[in-house]
Amino acid sequence: MALRELSSLEKCLGLKKPNKYSTQGERKVPVLQNNNGPAVVGLVTIASSLVRDAKKTELLGNTAEQRAVVQQWLEYRVTRLDSCTKDEVKVILKELNHYLEDKVYLAGNSFTLADVLMYYGIHYIIMELAVQEKEKYLNVTRWFDHIQHYPGVRHHLPPVVVLRNRVYPSGQH
Amino acid sequence: MAAGTLYTYAENWRAYKAQIAAQYSGARLKVASSPPAFTFGQTNRSPAFLNNFPLGKVPAYQGDDGFCLFESNAIAHYLSNDALRGSTPQASAQVLQWVSFADSEIIPPASAWVFPTLGIMQFNKQATEQAKEEVKRVLTVLNQHLNTRTFLVGERVSLADIAVACSLLWLYKQVLEPAFRQPYPNVNRWFVTCINQPQFKAILGEVKLCEKMAQFDAKKFAESQPKKEAPAKKEKGGKDAGKPQQQQEKKEKKKEEKKPAPAAEEMDECEAALASEPKTKDPFAHLPKSSFILDEFKRKYSNEDTLSVALPYFWENLDREGYSIWYGEYRFPDELAMTFMSCNLITGMFQRLDKLRKNAFASVILFGTNNASSISGIWVFRGQELAFPLSEDWQIDYESYNWRKLDVESEECKTMVKEYFAWEGEFKHVGKPFNQGKIFK
Numbered sequence: 001m002a003l004r005e006l007s008s009l010e011k012c013l014g015l016k017k018p019n020k021y022s023t024q025g026e027r028k029v030p031v032l033q034n035n036n037g038p039a040v041v042g043l044v045t046i047a048s049s050l051v052r053d054a055k056k057t058e059l060l061g062n063t064a065e066q067r068a069v070v071q072q073w074l075e076y077r078v079t080r081l082d083s084c085t086k087d088e089v090k091v092i093l094k095e096l097n098h099y100l101e102d103k104v105y106l107a108g109n110s111f112t113l114a115d116v117l118m119y120y121g122i123h124y125i126i127m128e129l130a131v132q133e134k135e136k137y138l139n140v141t142r143w144f145d146h147i148q149h150y151p152g153v154r155h156h157l158p159p160v161v162v163l164r165n166r167v168y169p170s171g172q173h
Numbered sequence: 174m175a176a177g178t179l180y181t182y183a184e185n186w187r188a189y190k191a192q193i194a195a196q197y198s199g200a201r202l203k204v205a206s207s208p209p210a211f212t213f214g215q216t217n218r219s220p221a222f223l224n225n226f227p228l229g230k231v232p233a234y235q236g237d238d239g240f241c242l243f244e245s246n247a248i249a250h251y252l253s254n255d256a257l258r259g260s261t262p263q264a265s266a267q268v269l270q271w272v273s274f275a276d277s278e279i280i281p282p283a284s285a286w287v288f289p290t291l292g293i294m295q296f297n298k299q300a301t302e303q304a305k306e307e308v309k310r311v312l313t314v315l316n317q318h319l320n321t322r323t324f325l326v327g328e329r330v331s332l333a334d335i336a337v338a339c340s341l342l343w344l345y346k347q348v349l350e351p352a353f354r355q356p357y358p359n360v361n362r363w364f365v366t367c368i369n370q371p372q373f374k375a376i377l378g379e380v381k382l383c384e385k386m387a388q389f390d391a392k393k394f395a396e397s398q399p400k401k402e403a404p405a406k407k408e409k410g411g412k413d414a415g416k417p418q419q420q421q422e423k424k425e426k427k428k429e430e431k432k433p434a435p436a437a438e439e440m441d442e443c444e445a446a447l448a449s450e451p452k453t454k455d456p457f458a459h460l461p462k463s464s465f466i467l468d469e470f471k472r473k474y475s476n477e478d479t480l481s482v483a484l485p486y487f488w489e490n491l492d493r494e495g496y497s498i499w500y501g502e503y504r505f506p507d508e509l510a511m512t513f514m515s516c517n518l519i520t521g522m523f524q525r526l527d528k529l530r531k532n533a534f535a536s537v538i539l540f541g542t543n544n545a546s547s548i549s550g551i552w553v554f555r556g557q558e559l560a561f562p563l564s565e566d567w568q569i570d571y572e573s574y575n576w577r578k579l580d581v582e583s584e585e586c587k588t589m590v591k592e593y594f595a596w597e598g599e600f601k602h603v604g605k606p607f608n609q610g611k612i613f614k
Contacts, residue, residue, distance in 0.1 A: 102362045104323050109369035142321055149328035164321050 008155035013054035073114035177236035196372035199513030271333035282307035292393025463495030503548035541605035
């Protein structure tokens with residue numbers, strides 16, 4: 001799972017030469033073995049280093065504040081999203097929905113690595129949502145749809161259909 | 174790609190549409206918004222201007238190839254790329270829909286509400302209240318649409334977003350205080366995202382959202398009115414004169430109240446008044462008058478041959494005490510990628526330095542090609558010090574450059590001035606070929 005994600009990220013970043021990854025431990029933590037130097041371990045670490053390789057450091061944030069928020073969401077992805085139980089899914093969706101009410105992107109006013117990795121990580125959850133639930137978490141759905149249409153992001157993942165006209169308009173908002 | 178000049182008065186939201194579109198498309202747009210290139214009320218009434226633009230209104234666009242356009246939406250459309258215009262028939266029709274929506278639904282109530290707060294239109298309580306209701310209705314429509322959408326059309330910024338955001342600009346700056354805008358979170362989210370895109374920011378600068386709803390500015394309004402009555406008042410004097418005058422004033426007031434929602438023609442008068450707002454104080458006021466008339470040199474430079482006329486004029490008339498010549502070199506050439514982006518960097522800087530134009534002239538050149546370029550320029554300023562620290566408005570870009578004051582009498586200075594002003598020569602100190610130049614005047 002994480003390995004396909006990293007190879008999609010490479011394409012998204014426009015990196016020409018694919019890297020070889022292995023995994024370690026029970027939880028299959030991805031490992032990137034560089035020719036020179038020690039191995040890079042962990043999804044976020046590898047993703048950040050790929051961004052630097054591609055010289056697209058704006059994806060890690062342009063200001064100190066934006067960089068911090070990007071890191072916050074990368075951490076959220078691996079510590080909360082990746083290890084959440086079925087019951088926690090709803091809490092996460094609710095949190096995100098509230099957070100995204102006044103935001104287009106997760107960090108600052110531009111597209112960052114946080115959007116990409118959160119999109120990859122939450123895809124399987126959104127896939128399974130019923131139309132009614134997608135409307136309930138409207139801000140998440142809108143963000144998700146925007147990111148999946150962002151050029152070059154959606155590689156290994158199937159597109160999720162999002163209705164623009166609400167079917168259950170009696171809900172919130 | 175389109176290249177040309179946009180005539181407008183400074184800070185014209187209609188011109189912003191075209192300028193932002195050009196930021197996205199990379200169209201090479203020079204902005205003529207201050208003398209000598211453009212004096213509002215003079216240039217646009219001149220026969221030459223009227224010949225190209227019969228309405229005499231701005232913004233007006235003239236391409237380097239002579240192609241002329243008036244009407245801000247048409248200009249913005251022309252300067253856009255396909256992504257902004259909408260690349261399918263459906264998308265481009267939707268873009269047109271929102272551009273028209275901005276003009277016919279947003280602008281009339283926005284003007285009726287905002288103009289009195291800027292002191293460029295008489296206040297009329299009824300009209301303002303009616304306008305507020307109209308604005309609420311429009312914001313509700315937008316809020317509904319943006320509930321499920323990130324941008325107005327498709328998943329990218331389009332001309333629709335540019336036009337609608339620009340038409341809401343004054344509302345958000347002047348009157349949409351937090352409590353008023355709170356019911357429209359989707360519009361707020363979208364607006365804040367738009368104005369923070371680098372292409373918007375390059376033109377609009379930092380936009381500060383309204384904190385407290387501005388009210389009618391009676392003093393400013395009085396100042397902006399032609400002073401017809403004032404001398405009469407003095408002549409009459411005394412107590413007797415007071416009465417008829419009051420009556421007269423009352424009558425006038427009534428007349429104004431009777432007027433229905435202001436027509437489009439009046440709006441432009443209002444905007445004209447807005448454009449002629451009193452200027453802030455001159456940062457160069459502390460310097461003694463100079464014999465060198467920069468505008469005259471600029472005219473020579475623009476209209477006549479650089480090597481045979483403009484340069485000799487420059488050296489003959491330059492006031493060595495009143496002016497200094499500087500070499501400015503961009504400090505981060507490694508970060509320059511596509512040339513059109515680098516050009517935007519230069520023109521963006523010029524636009525942010527708009528109010529410096531009267532006291533400076535510069536030729537800034539982009540050398541090299543994509544991903545291997547550098548930017549440097551020759552600047553002529555009033556005074557002997559670097560001009561940028563004199564005004565807060567000018568300090569955004571200059572720290573990204575290394576500045577070196579040139580010895581006016583030196584050979585180096587003569588050569589550089591010649592090469593930079595003429596856009597030709599060896600440019601020995603650069604080591605990259607000339608790509609394109611931009612003139613700040």
